[in-house]
Amino acid sequence: MFKKKIRVSSGVSQLDRQLGGLFIGDNVVWYDSAGSLASIFSLNFIQESQRQNKALIYITFDRPPKSLLEDLGPLAENQHLTILDCFTHGKGDGSEVFSKFYEKDGARWPYQIVRINSPGDPEVVSDAFYNLHGTMTGDVRFVFDSLTGMQDLWGGEEAIGKFYSRACPRLYELDTLAYWIMEKNAHSERLRANINQIAQVAIDLSVNRGKSALTILKADKRRPDALNRPLVYWNDGLDVVFETETGKGGNIDLGGRVKEIRNRQSMPQKELAALVGVTPSTISQIESGTIYPSLPALFKIAQVLNLPVAAFFENGSTAVDQVVFSDGGTRINLPNLSKRDVTGYRLSPADFDADAEPYLIEIPAGKKLSTHFFIHKGQEMGYLLQGRLELKIGNRLHQAGPGDVIYLTGELPSQWKNSGEETAKLLWVKIRK
Template sequence: MGRKAVLTTGIEDLDRALGGVRSPETVLWVDEAGDRFPIFGSAFARHQILTGKPLVFVSFDRLPHGILAGLELDVKGARVVLVDCFSHGKASAEADRLEGNEGRLPRFARLQTPSDLSRPDALVDLVLSALPKRRKTFALVFESLTGMVGVWKESGTLHFMERMQEVLQGRNTITYWVTRKKVHSRHFREEVESKASVVVELSAMRNKPHLTLRKASGREGSALLGRPLRYWQVEGRVSVETKKRSSLKKVLGRRLRKFRVRRGISQTELAQMIGVTPSSISQIESNLIYPSIPALVRMAEVLDVDVSAFFSEPLTRYRKPILEQERARKLELPEEYRSVLSIWALAPEDMGGKGEPYVIEIPPGAVVPSHFFSRKTDQMGYVLQGRLIFQTETGANLAGPGDVIYLAGATATEWRNLGEETARLFWVLFT
């Protein structure tokens, strides 16, 4: 007898939280809002497709194109059968359009529309006919029990679930059943939960999505049972926080944002300089994910700090009473600004205080199309050399050597160097 294929939810963190997927696994997803399950369904389906395992997806809640939108993969050998129970009797024209034009479907997908939904047993027969005859390992998704109740009422839906479990007995399967929370009778909820080996509740706490493992048969000793676990999705990948976040992780996100804002760099600009997506920077600053080591080193280079500055406070302040000219840090600016603007930070990162001093240089004839810093904080500058025109909401302003510029909680929209020499300013941002 050969070994059974390993089953998975397609989400490593969730498999870990469950202590592994066991066969046959019946997972009941209790969706509080009714719109949280699809990302888990897509992750599950994507894994089945990429590994070439058969999947039958029965939908009472969504049109086929809504399900396929998250499954646009160019693979060979995979097979997904979509059983469209949503269009039946509701939007048959949409079903006919898709069924009559299978060229619009991914090559791994086949659409089936039941001709008779009046009897639960008729759908059982249709699902059985869609299952591969020579394979004992496959996956099924039933979305959702709530939709079934709208067709068969609670008694017919319970009968359908029982019949499906009977015909799947002895096979190496993982089956997802989805239901809404607090919309069914207590008897119905208790019955479907008793038939499931795993119960996962999807909800929100403090406006953050969480999942809670309410049941995991044979894994009752798990420390994660009953504990809300935060989850998130980045670039299609779902992650679940199975371990308590360390204080180190919280510190990193907070300090990354501090250094980025201090430099006047947006999340998008920082992402471009490092070679990651803006959403990744947002997730790091929100303490949801760690950056890779190369990305962390690149962040330190761009923000001109030591890598250690992300994790610990400086041990000392003012190491020396003098900052030599060569130790002034030249800020890395977006590419479109590098030919018209140079900025040097004059204070070491560990100086603290309420002001940040900089020297700013603008070459002859150059036009800077925005302010030097994006922060709308009080700031002032002293013109050391050159003549400048700068635009504010009140109009154009001319400044020359010895003039002091004050911007109270505002920024300039443009700077122009009118002269034939480099304009230099001593600039202070007040924190």
């Protein structure tokens, strides 16, 4: 009987969509052409594993424990993490500089660090992590950092190929999930081809003209649309954002998405620019596609518009299947109206693509508005929850009280007035034409 494949996340949602997710049993090889690109994906993998309370063994050949702990940051302080130190008595040559870590700091850490005294022997290393695995339950996760470091210590590609060809199938049968990192240019095409043949997933990371790119080389039992096609991405902290998504219409119009979401919130370019800390001309050029925003600017734009950065790179809302929204609404700007006279809240997410857009409009007692809330060509309707309102359309005045419905199909009101003694609260819906 075949085992049912269990799909899990890599911790990077857009990678999951491009790849088709990870399966328990996968050995994922990361070919890093710059030597530093795979780290962000490993960190997300570790974070996701910890979120699921999964045991993870990190085998380090290239970095001493102290340096690795600094890179892991808060992720290091987790009871499910075990570090297998193959550096101190490997590339570190047992130097007192590195050994002092165990005398001074090692005993005080809240995680487990296991020092391997003979990391130059592949069998010793194998026995160490298999023995550790035997003490753990569930689908244990592994990060091997790195195959290149193993090769430097073990004396050539033949040893690496032999070790990998044995470990990969065994880890698969043990229902683990393993990341293997290697510096692409430090190994021959022959070795890479042999590793690709055994691995379930192979991913290439490169830098071209200052842009980082991810290319899916292999994905067993999955059919990624982007196979063998570079996908440009960037990261800020642990957030990874792809410039394009395949299978959803090709290239994403970043500037167009910024403009669309800004307009849905009725925010002028000038105001967005002031809140982001750039010139209105910069926002105009971003929205027209003339320039790309810097990474800090992009994250600031997302913060101001109150949505995740990923929303700029998706054709349609991430909330397309969501039924209930519980964030209480997002305050918006109403053009040409004073904030003292009226307050507006959008009740659905800014990136939610629907035929009806609900808002809550609040007008304090005694306030008069000299124009309508929105410039909208479609139909609009509202339900007065509280208070009394007077609206003027053409030469006619209309009165509305609690429970009344207001329906607009053509000419917009030229004036709104709160004629009551309490704040008027109006549930308002814009309907697409």
